[in-house]
Amino acid sequence: MRIVLMFCLCCSAVCASVTGHWPLEKDVNDSSGGALHPHNQGVVFDTPAPDGTQAARFNGIDAYLEIPSHLLSDLLQKEFTVAMYIYTEATLDDAVGDLLSQFDPETRTGFTLGVADYSGVCNSSPNHRNLFCGIDQGTEPVWEFCGRPGKAIFIFGFAVLEGKLYAATCEPGSGDAGHVYCYDGGTRWIDCGSPDASNAVMALTVHEGNLFAGAGWYDTTGSSLEASANEERSGKVYRYLGGTSWEFCGQLANEETGEAGTLGGLAVYQGALHATTLKKEGFGLYRYEGGTTWRYLGNPGRRVLNPSVFNGGLYMVSYDAPGGPFLFDGKEWSYRGASLDPPIHQDYSFAVYGGQLYLSTWPLAYVYRLEGDTWLAAGRTGEELETMGMMVYNGKLYTGTLPSSCVYRYDGKDIWTKVSDQLDTAEGRYRRTWSMALYDGKLFCGTLPSGNIYSMSTGTCTSWNRSLPSGWRHIAATRQGAALKLYVDGDCVASSENASASALQSSPDVSLLIGAGPGDYFNGWMRDLHLYDTCLSPEEIKELATEGKRQ
Numbered sequence: 116m117r118i119v120l121m122f123c124l125c126c127s128a129v130c131a132s133v134t135g136h137w138p139l140e141k142d143v144n145d146s147s148g149g150a151l152h153p154h155n156q157g158v159v160f161d162t163p164a165p166d167g168t169q170a171a172r173f174n175g176i177d178a179y180l181e182i183p184s185h186l187l188s189d190l191l192q193k194e195f196t197v198a199m200y201i202y203t204e205a206t207l208d209d210a211v212g213d214l215l216s217q218f219d220p221e222t223r224t225g226f227t228l229g230v231a232d233y234s235g236v237c238n239s240s241p242n243h244r245n246l247f248c249g250i251d252q253g254t255e256p257v258w259e260f261c262g263r264p265g266k267a268i269f270i271f272g273f274a275v276l277e278g279k280l281y282a283a284t285c286e287p288g289s290g291d292a293g294h295v296y297c298y299d300g301g302t303r304w305i306d307c308g309s310p311d312a313s314n315a316v317m318a319l320t321v322h323e324g325n326l327f328a329g330a331g332w333y334d335t336t337g338s339s340l341e342a343s344a345n346e347e348r349s350g351k352v353y354r355y356l357g358g359t360s361w362e363f364c365g366q367l368a369n370e371e372t373g374e375a376g377t378l379g380g381l382a383v384y385q386g387a388l389h390a391t392t393l394k395k396e397g398f399g400l401y402r403y404e405g406g407t408t409w410r411y412l413g414n415p416g417r418r419v420l421n422p423s424v425f426n427g428g429l430y431m432v433s434y435d436a437p438g439g440p441f442l443f444d445g446k447e448w449s450y451r452g453a454s455l456d457p458p459i460h461q462d463y464s465f466a467v468y469g470g471q472l473y474l475s476t477w478p479l480a481y482v483y484r485l486e487g488d489t490w491l492a493a494g495r496t497g498e499e500l501e502t503m504g505m506m507v508y509n510g511k512l513y514t515g516t517l518p519s520s521c522v523y524r525y526d527g528k529d530i531w532t533k534v535s536d537q538l539d540t541a542e543g544r545y546r547r548t549w550s551m552a553l554y555d556g557k558l559f560c561g562t563l564p565s566g567n568i569y570s571m572s573t574g575t576c577t578s579w580n581r582s583l584p585s586g587w588r589h590i591a592a593t594r595q596g597a598a599l600k601l602y603v604d605g606d607c608v609a610s611s612e613n614a615s616a617s618a619l620q621s622s623p624d625v626s627l628l629i630g631a632g633p634g635d636y637f638n639g640w641m642r643d644l645h646l647y648d649t650c651l652s653p654e655e656i657k658e659l660a661t662e663g664k665r666q
Contacts, residue, residue, distance in 0.1 A: 134195070135182075135646035137629075139171040143180055151187070151646070153180035153629065164202045164640040166587075171630075175209040175638025176426050177470065179631035184624055196647035198591075198659065202640040203230075203244075205585035206386035208427045208445075210234075210467060211244055211639065213632030218510045219625045220469075220527060220633060223573075226250045227510050227632045228592055230583055231553045234382040235423020235430065235465035237504045238329075239272025239283070240320040241552035243383070244582040246601055246609075248592040249509035249556070251574030256522075256534045261559065261568040262302030265294050268340070269333065270561020270568055273552035274319035276326050278580045280554040281307065281355075283316035284566060285333045287343035295319070295328055295355070298554070308359030313349035313376075320381040321582065322388045322403075326355040327364070329378030329390060339544040340564055350375025350397055352390060352409075365407035372398050372414065379420035384429045385445060391420050391431060400431070400443060415441045415448040423465035425472050432462040432474070439490075440465075440474060454489045457481065466505035467635040468512040468525070475502035475514055482514060482525070494529030496521075504551040508558040509576045510633040515548025520562050522548055522571065534571075541565045553578055556599075556611045575599050577611035589660040593650060605660030607653070 136147040141160055145151040157178035158171045173179065203211055210232035218225030228248045234240035264270075267284035271293075274281045280298040293315035296304040310316065311330035318329035330349040336342050350368070353361040367375035367390060375397025381390050388403035389412075399414035400422070419431035419441050429443045430451070438459040439452015452462075459476040466473045472485040473493065480499035483490040496502055501517035512525040513534070520539040523531040539546040539562035550561035556576035560569050577599045583590075591602035601609040629644065630637035651659070 133645060134648045135644075137644040139642045139644055140169045143171070151182055153182045155180060158630065165204065166202075168202070168640070168642070170200070170202065170640040170642035172640055173630040173637040175212055175636050177636060179636060180629035182627040182629070184626050187627060194648070194650045196649060196651045197645065198647070199644040200587060200642045201590070202587050203583070203585050204639070207424075207638060208385050209424060209638050210635045211583070212635035212637040213628075213630070214637055215627070215629055216632030217625055217627045218633050220510065223251050223253045223511060225510065225625065227634070229632055229634055229637075231578065231634075233466075233506060233553070234320075235380070235421050236506055236551050237272065237421055237464045237549055238318040238378070238380045239274060239550065240382045241273040241550075242275055243321040245275055245553060245578050245580060246583050246590060246603065247553060247556070247576065247578035248599060248601060249574060249576035250594065250599065251509050254574050256571045256573050258535060259570045260302060261298070261570050262304055263566050263568070264296035264304035265306060266291055267294075267566025268335070269315070269338075269547075269563040270550050270566055271315060271317050271333075272319045272550045273554070273559060273561065274321055274326055275552060275554050275580050276321045276582075280552060280559065280580070281319060281326060282550075282561060282568060283319050283328060285315035285335070287314040287333070287335050287345050289344035291345060292347075293317070293330060295326075306359065307355065308361060310353035310361035311349045311351055313347045314343050314345040317378040317393065318381040318390075320383060320388070322383050324582070327381060327388060328353050328355065328361070329381050331375070331377030331393060333377070333393075338547065338563055348376030350377055350392060352378070352381075352403070363407060364403070365409050367392060367397050367401050367409055369397065369399060369411035371411070372396070379418070380422050380431070382422035382424060382429065384422065384424050389422055389429065391422060392418070393420060393434075394418075400429075412443070413448065415450065417441075421464060425465070425467060430465060430472065432464070434461045436460050438462050438476065451485075451488070452490070455483060456490075456492065463501065463503050464505045464514070466507060466512060466514075468507050469633060470631065470636045473505060473512065475505050477501040477517075480516060482531070492529065493525065494531050496523040496531045497533065501547075503547055503549045504560070506551040506553065506558060507634045508553060508571070509573050511573075513551070513558060515551065515560060517547045518545045520546035520548045522560060535569075538562050538569050539565045539567055554580060556609070575611050577601055577609045579603060579609045581608070591656045591659075593653075593656070595650070602653075602656050602660075605657040
């Protein structure tokens with residue numbers, strides 16, 4: 116079975132005219148006669164897909180194809196279709212990445228099609244292989260209040276699984292405990308139970324089709340709040356069984372650093388679930404071995420938290436001075452924070468933007484970008500003290516902050532533009548915008564100390580709220596007037612309606628990138644790429660999916 120991936124803008128009558136065809140079996144050449152020959156930036160043809168199919172191999176690190184804008188003319192301003200077969204592996208040590216894009220970050224104009232595979236968004240890994248497509252033309256964000264789950268004072272993290280968005284909370288009152296809630300639209304949240312007696316569910320992630328939650332005790336005085344009346348320690352991990360039921364999956368503990376009372380992050384690396392702790396009790400990195408068994412993988416001499424998968428390694432922040440991330444390659448540890456300047460005390464979150472790793476920090480709210488082995492300052496968010504959760508959404512990088520709980524957009528060089536009002540207006544010294552997730556084509560953000568959740572949208576964006584299966588899959592994306600739709604295996608799985616979307620255009624002055632985009636590079640195989648000057652109908656998409664399954 117092969118995958119066809121399609122992107123269509125402004126659908127109308129179907130025609131069979133092929134503007135470009137790149138077999139991608141032996142070279143990058145256009146075989147349609149249109150002479151749209153891409154520049155090859157590291158894509159290889161000597162590594163077949165695991166099933167033996169000859170295809171172009173994209174390494175997820177720096178390989179992509181580029182079609183210069185002068186060759187495209189105004190083609191992408193009209194209706195069109197892009198079709199391709201792609202292959203992704205089930206076990207990865209990197210994100211899947213972007214598939215196709217023509218986006219100008221300076222004007223925020225263009226489109227992106229890719230797979231959101233986000234980890235290290237503070238404590239949680241909110242998105243696991245969620246297909247998305249977005250179009251923008253410099254529009255400003257629209258914010259919506261999405262409620263407060265239960266008695267939450269802190270939204271520790273999110274996770275998207277099987278069409279649903281889950282949120283983890285801290286609820287520190289006497290007789291209360293941390294919960295997981297499921298979004299029910301508007302401002303409604305459904306209680307999925309409290310897996311543990313401690314005051315917080317501190318991390319969420321998806322692994323092998325299951326939702327996992329890490330529980331622990333959160334010291335509320337660290338955010339200048341009253342001490343928690345609930346003092347129950349935990350450091351335990353649970354698997355969601357549905358309803359309000361949870362299965363115990365073990366306690367983080369080892370002979371070197373003791374038994375954990377907290378969780379400091381969950382992520383999937385090299386096919387295995389990994390966990391860290393927040394406090395020093397039991398600190399280090401653990402790998403889940405099934406049942407209730409966790410294997411201790413050691414520590415680098417400091418606490419490590421918020422694991423993030425990037426280019427073959429597992430990066431983790433540290434809350435111990437002088438701060439700065441550590442890298443675990445599956446066997447050994449290495450410190451990667453020595454080049455941070457100005458120096459930091461703590462770091463919090465990772466995001467991959469333009470194929471490079473970004474890091475949020477305290478105490479001056481700088482964001483840093485990793486170039487080679489050197490961290491370069493990418494500016495700071497006004498007079499804020501901390502940059503917190505970070506995520507790429509519809510072509511741009513966003514971060515939340517403390518103490519004002521605002522959201523800022525990265526506009527290149529050292530420029531950060533505030534794009535929200537204060538999301539948490541509670542009185543007190545600190546307010547955080549800590550957690551983020553992509554869901555239903557929107558960017559969701561969670562706060563402290565009110566435990567509020569907001570969503571943000573720009574342009575038009577749609578996402579499939581399920582994990583894209585590995586192997587060869589058939590994927591399609593269409594734009595029809597104001598509607599943007601995604602298809603998987605011939606079925607429409609997501610759509611977005613935006614009354615102003617029909618006026619949005621791609622950027623005619625930037626290259627079309629294949630296997631790259633505003634987020635990360637594509638990690639997988641690609642072949643039989645087509646570009647049409649018309650938008651194929653849903654019936655034709657279904658036919659292509661059916662034909663692909665027979666091959």
